[in-house]
Each structure stands twice: as structure tokens, then as C-alpha cells.
Amino acid sequence: DGGITQSPKYLFRKEGQNVTLSCEQNLNHDAMYWYRQDPGQGLRLIYYSQIVNDFQKGDIAEGYSVSREKKESFPLTVTSAQKNPTAFYLCASSERGYNEQFFGPGTRLTVL
Amino acid sequence: AQRVTQPEKLLSVFKGAPVELKCNYSYSGSPELFWYVQYSRQRLQLLLRHISRESIKGFTADLNKGETSFHLKKPFAQEEDSAMYYCALKNYNQGGKLIFGQGTELSVKP
Numbered sequence: 001d002g003g004i005t006q007s008p009k010y011l012f013r014k015e016g017q018n019v020t021l022s023c024e025q026n027l028n029h030d031a032m033y034w035y036r037q038d039p040g041q042g043l044r045l046i047y048y049s050q051i052v053n054d055f056q057k058g059d060i061a062e063g064y065s066v067s068r069e070k071k072e073s074f075p076l077t078v079t080s081a082q083k084n085p086t087a088f089y090l091c092a093s094s095e096r097g098y099n100e101q102f103f104g105p106g107t108r109l110t111v112l
Numbered sequence: 113a114q115r116v117t118q119p120e121k122l123l124s125v126f127k128g129a130p131v132e133l134k135c136n137y138s139y140s141g142s143p144e145l146f147w148y149v150q151y152s153r154q155r156l157q158l159l160l161r162h163i164s165r166e167s168i169k170g171f172t173a174d175l176n177k178g179e180t181s182f183h184l185k186k187p188f189a190q191e192e193d194s195a196m197y198y199c200a201l202k203n204y205n206q207g208g209k210l211i212f213g214q215g216t217e218l219s220v221k222p
Contacts, residue, residue, distance in 0.1 A: 042212035
């Protein structure tokens with residue numbers, strides 16, 4: 001399984017701490033996405049980026065931040081302002097914004 | 113508003129029985145719909161898309177614009193079909209983001 005990697009697989013955070021989730025892809029894809037997966041709610045878009053040095057808010061961006069300094073990397077920071085951060089986070093990428101999205105294995109974040 | 117609805121959280125069938133996972137959508141333009149599957153301990157992956165009109169692993173899905181539905185069907189379920197299934201709609205207004213339904217867990221019993 002290459003393509004899109006996310007690290008770490010499991011992450012524990014204390015309340016009040018910021019934490020950064022890594023997402024890397026070697027598919028040379030332009031677009032990258034961050035989704036949050038909660039039981040019974042499907043996946044919801046947090047942020048997306050269609051090109052390097054540009055990104056847009058998704059449906060639930062509050063309490064999160066991203067950067068896109070390199071084409072292959074799209075890290076997500078979960079800040080202390082995110083009220084309910086415990087969730088499963090999925091990163092995805094696509095060749096262009098309108099093509100098939102490929103997903104990473106996910107990071108499970110737990111706030112203690 | 114754009115929305116995808118999967119009314120069943122859990123669908124349990126016996127091996128060899130037909131399966132239909134329901135998906136209804138709301139979209140103002142011409143929809144592009146997908147089914148994604150997540151097997152246990154594996155990543156989310158594309159199962160099929162309506163524009164391809166293909167059959168993958170015996171599954172088919174037909175877009176019904178009149179009923180705004182995109183139900184996933186398989187005539188004879190197998191145990192290895194047990195997984196979480198998500199219906200998704202592409203939103204061209206937000207960089208091609210996917211709008212997901214809540215998901216349906218399919219359990220195929222021997």
C-alpha cells in the first residue's frame with residue numbers, strides 16, 4: 001500500500017493541546033482533502049487544497065488549520081479550539097479536483 | 113441543499129440472498145454519484161461510479177433521476193461483502209469535494 005500515507009495511526013492528546021496529523025502522497029496529485037469520520041455521520045470535509053500554497057475551508061473547518069507548502073504534503077493541525085476532536089481523520093487526494101479521490105488509511109485521534 | 117441519505121445503518125442478510133443498499137440524494141445540478149466501501153482494517157476505496165455503468169464484484173448501481181436514487185445491488189451476497197458502504201455525491205462547487213451519506217454496514221451471515 002503506497003500512494004497516500006497518514007501518520008500516526010493512533011494519536012492521543014490532552015485537552016488544550018494542539019496536534020498535527022500528517023498526510024503525504026506520492027501520486028503527483030494536485031488536489032488533497034481532509035475528512036472527519038464519525039459513527040453514524042459519514043465523512044465530512046474539513047479543508048481541501050487544489051494546488052500548492054492554496055487551500056479552502058470545508059464544511060467543518062472551525063478549530064482546524066492546514067498548510068500546503070509542498071505538492072505531496074497536506075498536514076492538518078487540530079487546535080485546542082476544536083470542541084470535539086476525538087474522531088477518525090481521513091486524508092484523500094485526486095489528480096485534479098474533479099477526479100477520483102484516493103484515501104489514506106486514517107488517523108484515530110483521541111482526546112484524553 | 114446538497115445531501116446524501118442512506119436510511120439503513122445496518123443491513124444483515126444471509127449468504128446467497130439478494131442485497132440492496134439504499135441511497136437517495138438531493139442536488140440541484142446533474143449529479144455524479146459513487147459508492148465507496150471500507151472493509152475491516154482497510155482504507156476507504158471506490159467501488160463504482162454511475163458514469164462508468166460497470167459491475168464491480170457483482171455489484172451494480174443505477175442512477176434514477178426521477179426518484180433521485182442510486183441504490184447498490186447484488187443478486188447473491190457473499191460473506192466477503194461484509195463491510196461499511198458509503199454513497200457519495202460530487203460537489204463541483206467546492207473543488208470536487210464528496211458529500212457522503214451516513215453509511216450502511218452490511219453484514220453477510222453464513
